[in-house]
Amino acid sequence: MSISQLASSVNPSPTMKLNEEARVLKAKGEPVIHLGTGEPKNPAPNTALMAVAAKLEEGQLKYVPTGGLPSLKDAIIQYTEENYGRTPAQQNVIVSNGAKHSVYNVLLAVVDPGDEVIQIAPYWVSYPEMAKMVGGVSVFVTPESDTFQPTIEEIERAVTPKTKAIIVNSPNNPSGGVYSDDFIGEIVGLCEKRDIYLIMDDIYHKLAYGDALPAPGYRYTGKAIDDSMIIVINGVSKIYGMTGARIGWTVASREVVSAIGKLQGQTTSCASVLSQVAAEGALLGGQGIVEDLRVELKRNRDELVKGLQALSDLKINIPGGTFYCFPDFSAYNKDSNALAGFLLEKALVVTIPGVDFGMEGHLRISYSGSLDDVKQGAARIVWALDPDSPAEIKAGDRKLVRDWL
Ligand SMILES: Cc1ncc(COP(=O)(O)O)c(C=O)c1O
Structure with a gap:
């Protein structure tokens, strides 16, 4: 053995x-x-619990589309419109079993063996392990500033012809740091110029203490979602306290979303329908x-x-x-x-x-x-x-x- x-x-x-x-x-x-x-x-919010109760009452717990319930995707589209100022199509959205699964699926869909994935220290512990699991090579950038704020020059120095993706997590686990809007603008520019995927793990996006939400990457690109290198990951775990529901999602180009759909279709089929209706209930209820x-x-x-x-x-x-x-x-x-x-x-x-x-x-x-x-x-x-x-x-x-x- x-x-x-x-x-x-x-x-x-x-x-x-x-x-x-x-x-x-x-x-x-x-x-x-x-x-x-x-x-x-x-x-969990009452609206999430009520949605689950109604689904149980109905008695139908069947497979649903691999990419997610269309009604949940509509709720995600509305969330993206309200918080990011962009309106993805249904084909730009895919629901997975938690944001962790979303990050893993994205890496699986875009990283080839030997491709480099840049991560900014301090980074969430799971990124290097997931990069390793898809055959990628982690490249770490440790900001010189003791405020955890990286500079674009530090990121640029880490970019090589093998760089496939940069993961940005702001607000950040573990530091609690929020990267400056200027930095987000610069990194969007860098990724577009060098054809590098920008994976924005926004699971804490709404848990920021400033007067305004941190700037979404989309603010700094004129490109449509389908032409953009920006991949946004989000979920219900942190903002609604629904960590056990295991619902996360990815908003990205149709090309990336359909690649994830193929991988997900052969592995998990779809996220739990009960959890999906719970997530929809949370998103559509009072905020x-x-x-x-x-x-x-x-x-x-x-x-x-x-x-x-x-x-x-x-x-x-x-x-x-x-x-x-x-x-x-x-x-x-x-x-x-x-x-x-x-x-x-x-x-x-x-x-x-x-x-x-x-x-x-x-x-x-x-x-x-x-x-x-x-x-x-x-x-x-x-x-x-x-x-x-x-x-x-x-x-x-x-x-x-x-x-x-
Ligand atoms: C930065 C970051 N991304 C993703 C996740 C995973 O979220 P989920 O519970 O939706 O898988 C976490 C959870 O700790 C996290 O800190």
């Missing part, structure tokens, strides 16, 4: 080990605070829920940043979106795996090591949980790393940090 070379070469998710340790501690009754999660805690989430996350962000700022040697870029913060802890410990392990053991706080996102010395801290967890989590981290700091630990948690008192 042997496992394929490909499967053996793929790294498991970095969250798995710490999650398991946290689960064991929790099972023992330890008050673990989880600042590692990648999902908001709110329930106040997204704004409420954004406001709540912004408040949590402010509390987290305020709490962590008690650590005088910590370098924090205030996140402009998502629900992640990615401070530089290297003044305390340069080894992010060791540091995350230490914080779990001593302060019972789960964080995610930055090394897997391409930036050692950092930790990804999620603030999508309750305000209380965010405040207490920050206080415990501060106390664990600097016992003299003025962090306020809840009375019930004092026992946890007695080593530092």
Whole structure:
């Protein structure tokens, strides 16, 4: 018996080990605070649940078109019109099993073995693994600026005749950074000039804290979607708290969408019809829920940043979106795996090591949980790393940090 070379070469998710340790501690009754999660805690919108209930009532759970229910695609077209100012055709849209699946399908459809895929550090952990799975070669660009903002010159220096695609994720997991509108304009220009696909993973697009949404790539091209190198990926996981529904979608040229359709038709057939009607219900229902989430996350962000700022040697870029913060802890410990392990053991706080996102010395801290967890989590981290700091630990948690008192 042997496992394929490909499967053996793929790294498991970095969250798995710490999650398991946290689960064991929790099972023992330890008050673990989880600042590692990648999902908001709110329930799915009522309109999504009602749509599923109606579908169940109907009793018909059959295959649907590979590319997605036409009515869901209509809702996606409307979403794209409202948030991106572009009106794709049905043939420009394909629905997959989560945005992660959408990214994988896009890479599978456009990357040949040996093609290079540029990723900007810090990057989402799954991109290099997915690039590897389709035979691509990851090329990483680490911005010189300590604000996570790349320059177009840095990207240009990484482009070679083998560059097939550049992945841009803004607001960014793990940094929470939002790339400047100017940079988005420049990268659209570069991709059009050099015939490179620009994969825009916009899963956090509506979870940005500025007055306006981050600029869509389409703003900077006169080309129709069918002639454009821009590929936009989105989904319901983050904005509606529907991570388990597993619905994501891609908007791209008919050529790219039809290639994905062939691959998807031979692998998954279509996304679950129940999840598709749920996504349609969410998209067509009131959008106040997204704004409420954004406001709540912004408040949590402010509390987290305020709490962590008690650590005088910590370098924090205030996140402009998502629900992640990615401070530089290297003044305390340069080894992010060791540091995350230490914080779990001593302060019972789960964080995610930055090394897997391409930036050692950092930790990804999620603030999508309750305000209380965010405040207490920050206080415990501060106390664990600097016992003299003025962090306020809840009375019930004092026992946890007695080593530092
Ligand atoms: C940048 C980024 N893209 C895509 C995804 C995947 O989203 P989905 O749950 O829809 O597959 C995530 C989830 O963490 C993400 O952070």
